[in-house]
Amino acid sequence: MTDDGSTLINLHDMEEAARERLPPMIFGYYASGAHDEITLRENRACYERIALRPRVLTDVSQRDLSTTVLGARVPVPILIAPMAFQRLAHADGELATARAAARGGWGMVLSTLSTTPVEQVRAATSATLWFQLYVFRDREMTRTLVERVESAGCSALVLTVDTPILGRRERDVRNHFHLPADVSIAHTMPGDMQRLPVLEDDSGLAAHAHRMLDPSLTWRDIEWLGSFTRLPILLKGILRADDARLAVEAGAAGIIVSNHGGRQLDTAVATIRALPEIAQAVAGRAEILIDGGVRRGTDIIKAIALGARAVLLGRPVLWGLALEGEKGVTRVMEMLRDELDLAMALCGCRSIEELSADLIATY
Numbered sequence: 163m164t165d166d167g168s169t170l171i172n173l174h175d176m177e178e179a180a181r182e183r184l185p186p187m188i189f190g191y192y193a194s195g196a197h198d199e200i201t202l203r204e205n206r207a208c209y210e211r212i213a214l215r216p217r218v219l220t221d222v223s224q225r226d227l228s229t230t231v232l233g234a235r236v237p238v239p240i241l242i243a244p245m246a247f248q249r250l251a252h253a254d255g256e257l258a259t260a261r262a263a264a265r266g267g268w269g270m271v272l273s274t275l276s277t278t279p280v281e282q283v284r285a286a287t288s289a290t291l292w293f294q295l296y297v298f299r300d301r302e303m304t305r306t307l308v309e310r311v312e313s314a315g316c317s318a319l320v321l322t323v324d325t326p327i328l329g330r331r332e333r334d335v336r337n338h339f340h341l342p343a344d345v346s347i348a349h350t351m352p353g354d355m356q357r358l359p360v361l362e363d364d365s366g367l368a369a370h371a372h373r374m375l376d377p378s379l380t381w382r383d384i385e386w387l388g389s390f391t392r393l394p395i396l397l398k399g400i401l402r403a404d405d406a407r408l409a410v411e412a413g414a415a416g417i418i419v420s421n422h423g424g425r426q427l428d429t430a431v432a433t434i435r436a437l438p439e440i441a442q443a444v445a446g447r448a449e450i451l452i453d454g455g456v457r458r459g460t461d462i463i464k465a466i467a468l469g470a471r472a473v474l475l476g477r478p479v480l481w482g483l484a485l486e487g488e489k490g491v492t493r494v495m496e497m498l499r500d501e502l503d504l505a506m507a508l509c510g511c512r513s514i515e516e517l518s519a520d521l522i523a524t525y
């Protein structure tokens with residue numbers, strides 16, 4: 163129950179409640195996708211179209227939802243996706259998310275565009291913490307940031323590769339999206355790089371990203387990154403088997419199958435559709451994670467059965483954060499965990515290892 167007495171029992175309810183709570187500019191920024199939002203909808207629709215083939219009579223009285231990601235044990239195969247500007251949802255922002263992660267033992271990925279410094283976030287959670295990296299035009303600044311993240315104690319770098327330029331999110335253009343005066347970006351240089359411009363005809367984030375992000379990135383830059391960091395690197399935003407092979411050849415420890423939650427290239431393939439060809443191409447040489455549209459426990463079963471090690475959860479974490487801070491993030495993660503537990507039992511599976519491809523109907 164919430165303060166107003168309404169009952170929130172699933173992630174969709176959390177989104178509706180957050181829509182009522184948040185100012186339209188902020189809800190729009192969090193919820194939107196690029197252009198016609200076709201990929202945003204397809205991410206969900208494709209999960210809905212996949213049918214499960216449950217096993218029966220397998221004694222599911224004991225179930226274990228734990229697994230490992232890059233060698234670290236996690237209680238559930240659900241990590242918190244990197245998401246910018248969490249202080250727009252709640253005054254405690256990324257700290258509240260990290261505290262919830264600490265309480266549940268959940269892995270978390272912190273965004274380059276965090277509104278809380280990585281050192282404070284690291285101090286708030288003893289659970290697995292990875293850092294999502296955008297490569298800046300200023301390579302020295304990028305290098306300094308990576309060194310900072312490494313000394314702060316993050317255990318992996320998640321390099322986002324689907325954002326040479328920001329996708330056009332039309333809700334942000336219409337709302338002149340910008341940061342309020344009391345919220346700034348923690349990992350860029352003091353001064354105007356920590357703020358977003360307020361523009362009459364565009365999203366302030368689009369203009370900021372255009373100024374900051376290096377659109378000339380190539381596969382050679384993965385080598386460059388590897389030359390000065392000892393952290394394992396995951397590439398986030400892979401949607402094709404050939405790119406997955408190149409990622410493995412470039413030394414990536416992991417691949418995150420992602421279309422940025424439908425916020426970059428609209429009509430890009432839904433992630434759960436892209437997953438099988440990538441799993442086949444990678445053939446166990448790197449760990450595969452997936453995000454985009456995960457809203458039900460059964461979605462996680464499908465992702466793992468089709469080759470993912472774990473999923474990342476995006477927007478619903480922000481809905482929890484907006485509604486109840488740390489408690490709300492915990493609530494969202496527990497809802498999804500409980501749904502996964504139920505779905506496992508109903509699929510006749512006792513452990514994550516038992517989530518195999520034969521659970522998926524192929525007709």
Ligand SMILES: Cc1cc2nc3c(=O)[nH]c(=O)nc-3n(C[C@H](O)[C@H](O)[C@H](O)COP(=O)(O)O)c2cc1C
Nearest residue numbers: 192243244245246273322422423453454455476477
């Ligand atoms: C508000 C918001 C901000 C995001 N910020 C980042 C970011 O800074 N870096 C990044 O790699 N991905 C970012 N993402 C993408 C997420 O990491 C993730 O790929 C996506 O949200 C997953 O889809 P879902 O929201 O449907 O679960 C952001 C997504 C949202 C919704």
